Amino acid sequence: MPTLEAVLADITTLHVDAIVNAANTKLKGGGGVDGAIHRAAGKAELLAATAPLGGCATGDAKATPGFRLPATWIFHAVGPVWSVSRGGEAAMQKADRLLASCYHRCMELAREHGCRSIAFPAISTGVYRFPPERAARFAVQSVRDQLAGSGVERVIFCCFSEATARLYRSLLDQ
Ligand code: AR6
Numbered sequence: 001m002p003t004l005e006a007v008l009a010d011i012t013t014l015h016v017d018a019i020v021n022a023a024n025t026k027l028k029g030g031g032g033v034d035g036a037i038h039r040a041a042g043k044a045e046l047l048a049a050t051a052p053l054g055g056c057a058t059g060d061a062k063a064t065p066g067f068r069l070p071a072t073w074i075f076h077a078v079g080p081v082w083s084v085s086r087g088g089e090a091a092m093q094k095a096d097r098l099l100a101s102c103y104h105r106c107m108e109l110a111r112e113h114g115c116r117s118i119a120f121p122a123i124s125t126g127v128y129r130f131p132p133e134r135a136a137r138f139a140v141q142s143v144r145d146q147l148a149g150s151g152v153e154r155v156i157f158c159c160f161s162e163a164t165a166r167l168y169r170s171l172l173d174q
Pocket of ligand 1: 010012022029030033034123129130159
């Protein structure tokens with residue numbers, strides 16, 4: 001049985017086959033977890049690897065090597081920006097779909113690259129302001145939906161605060 005767990009950690013330190021980055025559509029680096037990953041993997045190497053990829057659409061993900069990271073791969077996923085003030089319920093549902101799609105695409109990439117372990121940050125819950133609890137529900141559900149036949153045996157939800165870790169643990173216990 002695959003294991004799903006919540007871990008309080010800096011994702012750049014994790015020894016897994018793939019870590020997921022919360023990137024932007026340009027794939028040229030940024031702040032938050034994206035900045036930390038670029039610094040730890042090696043900025044020059046990573047920017048050289050993402051340059052030919054032509055960016056990444058929201059809801060999609062693209063793979064690069066992990067370079068100086070303990071992880072072999074980085075899956076750069078682009079989550080939605082939470083801006084419901086401009087679209088109400090329809091905008092929220094669109095954001096939900098795009099967030100779920102990030103997790104789906106990363107699980108597909110994990111299968112394509114033969115990954116047995118993968119670590120996700122809480123995509124979109126920082127600068128992109130997606131409500132953390134709602135995001136965690138979609139994250140856990142999307143990963144559970146994609147586990148069968150993926151070859152992935154260990155999924156880590158890498159949390160950057162104790163509050164986020166508590167959220168994930170309560171969902172994983174259900
Ligand atoms: N390890 C694990 N989680 C982390 C780390 C880390 N080292 N650092 C931050 N987090 P964010 P977003 C958590 O803002 O909302 C960037 O500029 C953080 O606490 O990194 O998807 C990109 O280039 C939060 O829970 O990503 C994009 O432009 C989560 O990671 C934009 O931000 C995501 O926060 C993407 O925004």
